[in-house]
Amino acid sequence: MSDRTTSALAQPMQRPSLGRAAAYLGLFVLGAVVGVAGALVQSGWFPGGLLLALAGEAGLCLGGGRAVGSRGGAVAPAGGWMLAVILLTASRPEGDFVFAAGSGSYLFLLGGMAVAVICATLGRGRQPSGDGARLGK
Template sequence: MLQRILGTRAQRMAEPLPPRGVRITAYAVLFLLGAAVSLCGAFVQALWAPLGVLLAFGGTGGLFYGGLRLTGTKLGAGIPLAGWFAVLLVMMAPRPEGDFVLAAGLTSYLYLFAGAVAGVVCATLPTRSGPAFGVPPGDRQRAVRDVRP
């Protein structure tokens, strides 16, 4: 069933990349979505423990994989991961009053670890863009051929 929803690897690799302008706009939106998911997940994982951790992890994993599929590049998973992590860094820092959002606890550590692993796994999945970040394979070969004397 999952293969029917996500498609086979051959089907995913055969999909065309979105135009460059669409990808750049998607990167900006994905960064903001990563920040928003991070903020929401930090509160959800503590509010409804232990089910909240699963909900927060599902949101982060879904965003990272969705960014990968939307853009067709590894950057599509890396950009929301950067936004997610940037907001978490701010929320982990203690305030002058002694308050902080992410307390030292099992659910907080599980959310941090599982979210980071999900982002790295999604960023290392095979993509339609080849090894270069966001450069389609044909364009990369053409660029290398044009540079050589």
């Protein structure tokens, strides 16, 4: 059986290169920064801040997916965003909190998760290399 007819799923998994791993880590950190910035902006300039925060997350996730060329590039910033936002939802012993109990905060949390799922779904998956196999050639 030649390499061209071997399924992508049947091939052994390769470790990512050092550059790709650094790109994923950088996107994860950028996702956390966008999550913190979005948490602060969404309540300050409602409703424009909410739209700006969600657009920033969508841009980072889609851009990361395009830059790396895989869905992992969209998932890494989404993971960083989610970690930062989840940590910010916890109240401190002093009673301080970032998210107020309002519709804007819930829209930011749920909308951000929806944006992350949409961007990860839209990210480019693995594409087969080489000529397309068409019947009747």
